[in-house]
Amino acid sequence: MPELPEVETVVRGLRGPLVGRTFTGVTVLWPNSIKTPVPELQQRLPGQRIEAITRRAKYLQFHLSDGDMLFLHLKMSGDLLVEPEDEPRHPHVRTIFGLDNAHELRFKDPRKFGRVYLVTDPGQVVGKLGPEPLADNFALEDFKSLFQKRKGRLKPLLLNQEFIAGVGNIYADESCFLAGINPQRQVNTLAAEELERLYQAIRQTLNAGITWKGASFDSVYRGGEFQDHFRVYGRTDEPCLTCGTPIVRLVLGGRSTHFCPQCQK
DNA sequence: CTAAAATCCTGGTGGC
DNA sequence: TGCCACCAGGATTTTA
DSSP states (O other), X not given: OOOHHHXXXXXXXXXXXXXXXXXXXXXXXXXXXXXXXXXXXXHHSTTOXXXXXXXXXXXXXXXXXXXXXXXXXXXXXXXXXXXXXXXOOOTXXXXXXXXXXXXXXEEEOTTSXXXXXXXXXXXXXXTTOOOOTTOTTOOHHHHHHHTTTOOSBHHHHHHOTTXXXXXXXXXXXXXXXXXXXXXXXXXXXXOHHHHHHHHHHHHHHHHHHHHXXXXXXXXXXXXXXXXXXXXXXXXXXXXXXXXOOBOEEEEETTEEEEEOTTTOO
């Protein structure tokens, strides 16, 4: 559920406490989450300083002093905490990164979907991702060109990270509503004017999510307030805020999808 | 090629 | 109140 705005919020919160710190060790409590061989991770990470923390799609990127990149993906339920090493750990902490200031970076992840990668070549992790929708140089024409030769329904395509990066289930539904486009639409039938509305809607929705510091609910990520501004997501059978028609829920591409059948054509 | 289904997981929910 | 079946959901893998 952490999507682009939630991950961006986490990244911004971690820069202060972590940039300039040096890792001292790694404790792995749930080995399935570590996508680099654990001995290699434990051998290479200690001694590396955090030069910068950035975001790509829904990944956190820790730029390290030896040229390595540490990637963390929060997936469904992940969260990151910086706490004093003598403070008791929450039982859902799965990986512990020791720091040089008697603190620890703790990867808390109840559902165990989160992932950790340490690589020299970032392309191994993020090489196939589509463009960042909020990048300054991501223009309307770039967005339109993504749809060349594409088929299928709109919703699954928006969730495809190789198509466009960082959009997840919530922001896809909210963007379709704002654009007035039914998520079931075949993308090869979208008019230029509709693509323009969708481009603006995606950027506007993601920016709103960042402004509200992401969405918090279902005991997942906490701190943001975007959940109070959902127009369709999770509002099944409730009246559309524009026209009063009950919001419809159906499953598209295996994901719950919410839309107003009156406002979205 | 597209598309759907299965997979990984567990806290929360709804039914009884 | 307690038990339990069921579900969400990002990304990957498998099957159609």
